[in-house]
Amino acid sequence: MTPMWYIVLATVLFSIGAVGVLIRRNAIVLFMCIELMLNAANLALVTFSRINGTLDGQIMAFFAMVVAAAEVVIGLAIIMLIFRTRRSASVDDANLLKY
Amino acid sequence: MPELKLPDIDYAALLPMLILFGAACVGVLIEGFVPRSVRNMVQLVLSLAAMVAALVFVIRRAGEVTAENAATIGGAIMIDNMGLFMEGALLVLGLVSLLLFGERTLERGGAFVPHAAVTVGSERDREQAVDSGATEVYPLALFSLGGMLMFVTANDLLTMFVALEVFSLPLYLMCALARRKRLLSQESALKYFLLGAYASAFFLFGVAMIYGFAKGVDFRAIHEAVRGSETSPTLLLIGLALVAIGLLFKIAAAPFHVWTPDVYQGAPTPVTAFMAACTKAAAFGALLRVLYVGFDGAKWHFTPVLGAVAVLTMLVGAVLAVTQTDLKRLLAYSSVANAGYLMVGLLGGNKDGLSSTLFYLVAYGFTVIAAFALVSLVRDADGEATHLSRWAGLGRRSPLFAGIFTFLLLAFAGIPLTSGFMAKFGVFGAAIAGDQTWLVIFGVLTSIVLAFPYLRVVVMMWLSEPGETTPSVSIPGVLTSAVLGIGTVATLLLGVLPGPLLELADQASSFIR
Amino acid sequence: MDEYLDSYAPVALLALVGVLIVGGGFLANRLLRPRQPNAAAGKRDTYECGLDPVPGGWAQMHIRYYLYAYLYVLFAVEAVFLFPWALVYLKAGLAVIVEMAIFIGVLALGLLYAWRKRALTWQ
Numbered sequence: 001m002t003p004m005w006y007i008v009l010a011t012v013l014f015s016i017g018a019v020g021v022l023i024r025r026n027a028i029v030l031f032m033c034i035e036l037m038l039n040a041a042n043l044a045l046v047t048f049s050r051i052n053g054t055l056d057g058q059i060m061a062f063f064a065m066v067v068a069a070a071e072v073v074i075g076l077a078i079i080m081l082i083f084r085t086r087r088s089a090s091v092d093d094a095n096l097l098k099y
Numbered sequence: 100m101p102e103l104k105l106p107d108i109d110y111a112a113l114l115p116m117l118i119l120f121g122a123a124c125v126g127v128l129i130e131g132f133v134p135r136s137v138r139n140m141v142q143l144v145l146s147l148a149a150m151v152a153a154l155v156f157v158i159r160r161a162g163e164v165t166a167e168n169a170a171t172i173g174g175a176i177m178i179d180n181m182g183l184f185m186e187g188a189l190l191v192l193g194l195v196s197l198l199l200f201g202e203r204t205l206e207r208g209g210a211f212v213p214h215a216a217v218t219v220g221s222e223r224d225r226e227q228a229v230d231s232g233a234t235e236v237y238p239l240a241l242f243s244l245g246g247m248l249m250f251v252t253a254n255d256l257l258t259m260f261v262a263l264e265v266f267s268l269p270l271y272l273m274c275a276l277a278r279r280k281r282l283l284s285q286e287s288a289l290k291y292f293l294l295g296a297y298a299s300a301f302f303l304f305g306v307a308m309i310y311g312f313a314k315g316v317d318f319r320a321i322h323e324a325v326r327g328s329e330t331s332p333t334l335l336l337i338g339l340a341l342v343a344i345g346l347l348f349k350i351a352a353a354p355f356h357v358w359t360p361d362v363y364q365g366a367p368t369p370v371t372a373f374m375a376a377c378t379k380a381a382a383f384g385a386l387l388r389v390l391y392v393g394f395d396g397a398k399w400h401f402t403p404v405l406g407a408v409a410v411l412t413m414l415v416g417a418v419l420a421v422t423q424t425d426l427k428r429l430l431a432y433s434s435v436a437n438a439g440y441l442m443v444g445l446l447g448g449n450k451d452g453l454s455s456t457l458f459y460l461v462a463y464g465f466t467v468i469a470a471f472a473l474v475s476l477v478r479d480a481d482g483e484a485t486h487l488s489r490w491a492g493l494g495r496r497s498p499l500f501a502g503i504f505t506f507l508l509l510a511f512a513g514i515p516l517t518s519g520f521m522a523k524f525g526v527f528g529a530a531i532a533g534d535q536t537w538l539v540i541f542g543v544l545t546s547i548v549l550a551f552p553y554l555r556v557v558v559m560m561w562l563s564e565p566g567e568t569t570p571s572v573s574i575p576g577v578l579t580s581a582v583l584g585i586g587t588v589a590t591l592l593l594g595v596l597p598g599p600l601l602e603l604a605d606q607a608s609s610f611i612r
Numbered sequence: 613m614d615e616y617l618d619s620y621a622p623v624a625l626l627a628l629v630g631v632l633i634v635g636g637g638f639l640a641n642r643l644l645r646p647r648q649p650n651a652a653a654g655k656r657d658t659y660e661c662g663l664d665p666v667p668g669g670w671a672q673m674h675i676r677y678y679l680y681a682y683l684y685v686l687f688a689v690e691a692v693f694l695f696p697w698a699l700v701y702l703k704a705g706l707a708v709i710v711e712m713a714i715f716i717g718v719l720a721l722g723l724l725y726a727w728r729k730r731a732l733t734w735q
Contacts, residue, residue, distance in 0.1 A: 052311070067264045068689075124721055127725050332619065333623070
């Protein structure tokens with residue numbers, strides 16, 4: 001099996017995440033979709049690492065994972081803050097700023 | 100297993116970044132161990148000292164850059180003339196906007212609230228009203244600024260991604276910490292975070308595609324892969340487009356600008372000033388490096404697309420600025436339009452384009468920080484009065500501040516004898532020299548449209564009678580006065596005597612690959 | 613010029629395929645799902661017999677120690693850098709050990725801050 005299929009899988013995962021961010025309403029679910037996109041990028045990095053025959057891609061995936069974890073904590077903290085003041089995690093309710 | 104070879108690290112070249120990160124770590128310790136009463140003063144002095152020290156080392160490094168000593172940590176960081184100029188510019192702009200963070204005379208406890216989730220008006224809220232405010236913003240700002248320095252000197256896409264997150268994550272948090280209008284502030288943080296994380300996911304996937312195309316992510320490898328492309332350019336085009344989305348989001352170019360007005364309006368005004376000046380400069384520094392160093396061989400592919408983005412950005416910024424009724428939103432759309440003008444210079448594609456973009460970034464940074472400093476002064480019982488109608492007749496109440504604001508707005512509009520004129524003149528001239536006249540035509544047209552909202556504010560301030568609801572202009576403390584003074588004088592000086600900075604930008608406009 | 617535009621064909625094709633996949637997914641979903649859901653009383657309840665459930669199934673839990681979870685996520689993932697380091701530190705000499713000590717030190721600083729801010733106490 002050629003490794004190119006993994007790239008296709010990564011692209012599909014990335015697209016699912018990208019569309020999910022656009023159509024879902026719950027901030028947590030949005031956030032999970034973004035994580036899916038980051039992990040799709042990780043899969044692509046590791047696969048290209050295999051295709052190129054270098055280890056760089058795997059190290060890059062490490063960095064991407066750590067950055068994603070930092071993003072998770074910041075993101076959950078902000079969502080938690082919003083939830084505590086408004087009792088809702090729906091992004092449709094965050095509608096004070098417009099026009 | 101082959102012998103392990105460690106990369107050389109040139110600590111002297113990295114010192115500005117190391118000082119900022121180190122000071123931020125010390126700031127975290129101060130947060131934990133220094134008594135609350137003196138914490139604000141200690142943090143402010145520490146942050147300012149760190150920035151000044153970093154600036155000193157940047158200046159000492161100037162003139163010592165050679166092709167041999169520019170790259171360090173195995174080529175991950177490239178401190179060339181351009182990187183050094185951007186570091187210096189970011190530190191100066193960061194220093195000025197940090198003074199706004201420290202302002203405590205306008206409001207008890209300053210613009211930042213320690214516990215943002217506490218209900219307004221509750222018992223705990225009254226307790227924290229006497230507090231010295233969230234002094235965590237100083238280490239956060241230092242981390243953010245350090246990340247920006249890393250962003251503009253990053254020499255491979257992975258370092259750039261890490262730096263992007265290092266400077267973005269603290270910004271998301273700082274946006275949520277406004278003392279007044281807390282719900283707006285938190286909402287802006289949520290929007291900024293979700294959209295920012297979305298954009299950075301695009302960036303990372305683009306990095307992965309570029310890695311597949313070029314078998315490496317450092318700009319030299321990308322440059323060579325683009326030039327000798329016997330492989331299909333599909334991966335290159337997808338990767339470049341995705342990376343560009345990540346960067347265009349940060350510079351607030353249309354159609355990736357939708358976060359800008361909400362975040363600029365909701366965030367505490369000192370943070371807005373910091374973002375408007377520094378984030379934009381850092382993102383443009385990185386975009387210049389990516390396009391000029393890594394992907395210059397793909398110029399024929401990206402110039403028409405980015406040209407369309409630039410035109411759209413100028414149009415959206417100018418047209419929507421006309422319809423705004425909130426001053427912070429108006430400045431946000433003006434910032435979007437300015438991103439378009441900066442892109443015109445960038446797409447000039449020549450040395451003049453580079454140097455004029457650098458000049459524009461610095462000139463615009465000073466003006467926009469001073470403008471937001473003034474916005475933070477016009478207050479009523481609910482905090483800042485940012486609705487346009489509230490500014491009517493301000494010229495009668497406080498002619499000095501209305502005069503300064505008029506001058507700053509004229510600088511935004513690009514009237515001669517202000518830095519705005521020199522900056523716009525520079526980027527448009529470079530674009531004509533680079534055969535991008537169509538961009539300049541749109542640039543001039545949108546500038547005329549954009550002058551209208553500025554002049555409307557001016558007319559409103561001077562020609563309307565002050566009403567019952569016209570808020571008073573608070574007497575600024577030492578720090579805000581300093582910011583106003585520096586910003587206004589810089590706007591004037593760069594308009595009248597632009598020579599030194601132009602020369603500096605000209606010397607800085609060279610990359611080392 | 614034609615050749616230039618032709619070189620964008622793969623991008624356009626990919627965009628088209630993307631739209632088709634997503635649109636197709638939604639279309640398939642719409643076609644395959646039952647059109648007249650059985651809306652009989654009690655059909656959507658958690659238990660269809662016995663006591664009526666009161667109130668809704670989504671109850672909110674009070675997570676007192678969510679800050680622990682945040683800290684755990686960070687520390688667990690940062691540990692990923694220790695694995696490649698563990699393979700080479702004996703060969704690479706003192707500098708590498710000092711660097712990792714600095715890295716751990718910065719992490720410990722974060723923990724120290726959390727402790728001083730009483731994020732580790734049960735509240």
